[in-house]
Amino acid sequence: MRMSRGFLPTLKEVPAEAQIASHRLMLRAGLIRQTAAGIYAWLPMGLRVLRHIEQVVREEQNAIGAQELLMPTIQSSELWRRSGRYDAYGPEMLRIRDRQDREMLYGPTNEEMITDLVGQTIKSYRELPKTLYHVQWKFRDELRPRFGVMRGREFFMKDAYSFDASYEDAVATYRRMMLAYLRTFQRLGVQAVPMVADTGPIGGNLSHEFLILAPTGESGVFYDAALEEQDWLAEKVDIDDHASLETFFNQVTQSYAATDEMHDQAEWDKVPENRRREGRGIEVGHIFYFGTKYTEGMDISVSGADGAPLYPEMGSYGIGVSRLVAAIIEASHDDAGIIWPASVAPYKAVILNLKPGDKQSDALCEKLYGHAPDALLYDDRNDRPGVKFNDADLMGHPWQMIVGPRGAKEGKVELKHRATGERFDLSVDEALAKVFAP
Structure with a gap:
């Protein structure tokens, strides 16, 4: 691209509405422009970065056997009523009515839709496992959107959903996804710390979130220095072998890591003093295992080995692609501007x-x-x-x-x-x- 012909509107002055470094720099460098509260247009330079991150995410999902599809942004309220979440989700969900007065919504997430799609298609346990993902714009009506794309109302996200015939297979899929996430963040040139997390409104009983370390992070982070080494990424993990995945998973999760909200002082004291690290972190990914919460709730079953109905075990795995743009900037900038890792830079x-x-x-x-x-x-x-x-x-x-x-x-x-x-x-x-x- 020749700059004389490009649409690259840089700004000399710091925008008054921008409170954090990534928001200031994304506006000044001509990556984005606000069109409404918490909603941004991605200009050519910003879109290139977004696409580069998306491609890294896609390649690592494909590498573990996940298959890409694309689900619609507008969903029927009936799906959410079947799972019991329509009234429970809260005001963050944008509810709308079409011209036939049917209740619709702009999807904040896709557990219900993907469960229904799989239920229409897969009839036997022999057709499992399946892991499906898409990269899509979503909307959550934040009460006070702020910090640019870090906490906007519209956002670009990769979400994946897994279906397995047994608990053991579901846990292996979960571990496989954790490996994909750590490799993704490594390729993006950022240090990401995995830690046990609350499952929130999605539900479930096994959950980890991934925080990028940055001085301006929204959460305090306490972690074992062993997590900085991430030697397990260089080792070959057999993604089809449960024992290999278990070894990898144990190596990652045995090291202490927690946010200030979940910090356990007694456990922290067990970490050798020379390995204790503290910092700030920005959440950019979250993975969940929640078993048969949605398949049972929506009565989606397949034929099991004994011919009886079997409810597939599920997991859900999200990465905030648009949020990653801001998080990378927060982790990698100086007084002069952005310092892009080579893998995501708009241009070499x-x-x-x-x-x-x-x-x-x-x-x-x-x-x-x-x-x-x-x-x-x-x-x-x-x-x-x-x-x-x-x-x-x-x-x-x-x-x-x-x-x-x-x-x-x-x-x-x-x-x-x-x-x-x-x-x-x-x-x-x-x-x-x-x-x-x-």
Whole structure:
């Protein structure tokens, strides 16, 4: 993308309504714009980040055998009445009526719909297990939306739902999903701590939430330093072997981790002092096992091995994709702007032409840009170098490829690493090799 043609409305001033770093930087860097309270339009730069995160999430779901589908955002109230949640869910659910005066709702979650879909289709235990997921916009009518996309009313979310024929199989699926989540966060370049959590209105008796460590996190976090190592991610886990999954799960969950709301001082005191860590965290994912709560509640059964009705065991697994954009910024920024991990950055690098109109500078920039125009942002604006440097730091691209008349004469590019500030004088091929290194 050439910046002279792009829709990249950056802001110099800090927006008065933005109270936290991610909200300020998302507005200033031109990622989002508010259209109503708690509802945002995602501009081209922000949408690229959102799609990159979505793709990492999708790949890790696929890797454990989950299958993608897409369910509608509008749901019938009848489904929720069957489960008993329609009146119990609360005012966060947006209830509407269509022109035939039928009660509908804008889905805040999809347990009822996916249970009904599976019930229409799967008739025998032999057809299990199944894990289905989608990535979809959802709506919850927050009373006081704030902090930008961190606590908005409309949000983009991956939610998965599993169906198993036995408790043992359901627990294995749960452990498989925990592995997928930890690998997802590792690929996104953030430190995520898994911890036992309250199941909330969804229900169930086994639940973990995942918090990204960030100084501005909404919750206090106490955890064992062993969770920082995450060595289990480098080890091969056989996702089809229950024993291998159990070993992995025990390795993760034996280390103490809790938010300030669930902190157990007696258990904390058992952690060796040199391994105690405290910080702040932002919840970005939550996984639940809740057994037959919905299949029994909605009378969805399959034929068991003995021919008798069998209610499949279920789990539900969510990741806030749009919330992750803000959480990553909270965990990775400085006074100048965003510092994107390479896996989610909108572009691999920005090319800064310090003197548009200089033939050698223009030619060198075009050579760089022509290598990968879909992955590079070319700042070809006829503007001062200071403006370009400031915008490059604000937007947070992992690399800045700086081209000026002096270097262009020698065919050299000054390459700056955004996260560390390191600079390298390189040839075009060397610079491109560094930017696109695996």
